[in-house]
Amino acid sequence: MTTNLFDELGADGGALDRLHQRLERNADTAGVLDVAYRTIDTPVGTLLLAATTAGLVRVAYDVEDHDAVLVGLADRISPRLLRAPARLDPAARQIDEYFAKRRTVFEVPVDLRLAEGFRRNVIEHLREIGYGHRESYATVAAAIGNPRAVRAVGTACAHNPLPVVIPCHRVVRSDGSTGQYVGGPLAKSTLLDLEAA
């Protein structure tokens, strides 16, 4: 009886959506939205995009488990994390353009705090591999002055916090086969084929 009585006060989806959007705006204005995220649909599945106030901090494939990725961001960066698409609009638009073959270079600020030390060096180098080009793991290892760290380069690529945007998919095996990929081998070949077409 009591429960029924107060159900009259409702809390319908429309009101909650409106309030959520208001919270997104207010939080951003107040400087307390440490991590904003949204998802986008692409030919390689649904991608999660997350940004700090400094820039795009994470791109995650479905297979990485978006809920787990968000918990990881809350843990490593800040739990002040909301689904707030506005901050990701430029990145989402550019990724759409990339998959439509209307963009070859991403021009969004990135926040590389999730890649440290050796992995950070690898990630920084990956940014220099141009659209449609490929490099072997061995070439990348040599380029960062660590020619024997081929396997570690592979691990660094597997932990790239910004796949697609930072092109770890352009790093392939010396024999020309595509090799492993954080989004799975099919996603990797899809990206390579897109850029080769």
Next chain:
Amino acid sequence: MRVRPFENVVAEHGATVLRVCRAVLGPVDAEDAWSETFLSALRAYPELPADANVEAWLVTIAHRRAVDVGRARSRRPVPTDTLPDRPATHADPAARDPDLWTALQRLPTKQRQAVAYHHIAGLPFAEIAELLGNSPDAARRAAADGLKTLRKHYREDETA
């Protein structure tokens, strides 16, 4: 234990806090109170102990924000017939139930708060007593009296 993303807190508790705000403040001011509650909560969230009762914490913030919103409302100049520019509120079926809010509005403030915090948010009377500045027994009586009056008036309104 890992901290949950604040988005999960909004998803899990947003609806209950909105019902509490509506019960305490009515449909128009409830959304301002909800917004201020969650913005304050987001600001303070990293300092919240991992084992805290999140819903009780939110209701405590909502209680303070509701008091603020209530004060702001009483300071507002002359009420007019013109409704504030919030058209979506009127499209909202829950906010259009004037009878329940009318019945709630007739209750003394502490009864209305005790009813909302206990019967909507499920807070124990010991915690409600802290919010209302009375004893757990007084909080329990306020909730019981409030609910009794509410049922009586709400039924009258329904059958009127």
